[in-house]
Amino acid sequence: MNLSQVACRSCTAFGLVTILSLGKTPLANSLLTAEQLTEPEPTYALDLAFCPRCSLVQITETVPPEELFSEYLYFSSFSDTMVAHARTIAERLIESRGLNSNSLVAEIASNDGYLLQHYKKAGIPVIGIEPAANIARVAMEERDILTVCGFFSEDLARELRDNWPADIIHANNVLAHVADLNGVVRGIGHLLKDNGVAVIEVPYVKDMIDHCEFDTIYHEHLCYFSLSALNHLFNRHELFIQAVERLPIHGGSLRVFVGKANQRSDEVERLLLEEEKWGVGRFEFYQGFGAQVEKLREDLLNVLKKLKAEGKRIAAYGASAKGSTLLNYCGIGRETLDFVVDRSTIKQGYYTPGTRLPIHAPEKLLEEMPDSVLLLTWNFADEILQQQEEFRQRGGRFIIPVPEVRVV
Ligand SMILES: [Zn+2]
Secondary structure, three states: OOOOHHHOOOOOOOOOOEEEEEEOOOOOOOOOOOOHHHHOOOOOOEEEOOOOOOEEEEEEEOOOHHHHHHHOOOOHHOOHHHHHHHHHHHHHHHHHHHOOOOEEEEOOOOOEEEEEEEEHHOOOOOEEEOOOOHOOOOOOHOOOOOOOOOOOOOHHHHHHHHOOOOEEEEEEEOOOHHHHHHHHHHHHHEEEEEEEEEEEEEEEEEHHHHHHOOOOOOOOOEEEHHHHHHHHHHHHHHOOOEEEEEEOHHEEEEEEEEEEOOOOHHHHHHHHHHHHHHOOOHHHHOHHHHHHHHHHHHHHOOOOHHHOHHHOOOOEEOOOOOHHHHHHHHHHOOOOOOEOOOOOOOOOEEEOOOOOOOOEEEOOOHHHOOEEEEEEEEHHHEEEEEHHHHHHHHHEEEEEOOOOOOEO
């Protein structure tokens, strides 16, 4: 792709600079049925680039959202960590913002209602917006969460605004996924009451670079934000980052509190200054990332090759999007791995994109007792290692690939 013709997703300037190319890969969440195994899979370029004007890190290819999200297979409630994370922030905001039955909490990409359920239980009206029909249905039927099934957009926000102006808008891990970034930010501005607050969580690009989390790069994940890049984006739309927190979730995230009044906490000032010192607004900061990623691939392949040479059996844990990037980029498939396990019942019975590994329930690990398990969902390592206590006591080992390869 000729980068000179690609405009920045945020500031629309041309002149993006390539940081890293991961080659052509299939869509990371497009799991295959047994029937599809005979068909070729479409692949798309996966290149990471930097905008020198507004400092946003982004991928250059945009796959149409309809191809990505219509039968999305990620149910937040399958992770204990996610559910606990959601409850904590809901309880905190109910308390600090004095929310009650006259308030309204909206969530963009509300998934299966894992977050809004905590508000609903406290008697606070909620509305979710979720494009994946099968997931929206679970929110409505099993949790009784009012859910609009569709993509959040400026137009939808205008429609909702009259009847549903929001005191709180949650947007967890969605801003990085939207193609019309500026439209969605304007939409947040429309839907938000004048004194409302949008609580937005995104993976933090600083953590991605520092901890070599290259597998968080996939086609659904269009942008990789720093606070500086977010600041440019919101200010352009008369919205202001009033507070910020760094969170350990998903390998390191930023949670920003965005409102219509131009007031910043000391923490926002401090982190912006810090970012300036680190140089996140300059290409040099990202320059070494590619070499770091290649080194990780080499280390991982060496560990796996050694195990195979010893006649060991290896499986993987977590049929996740990041797992797909890691396996496809490193070229690890059925010659190395016997199968993948995943706790999400909806993924079981499918096959992983590109690498075509069968996906089973986690119980398969105890049944088959492979010698080692490559942990693809390393962001939930604590939770998973705890759940797999018995497997480990019986001698099973886990290979954690990121930030550097280690065996536990
Ligand atoms: Zn830009």
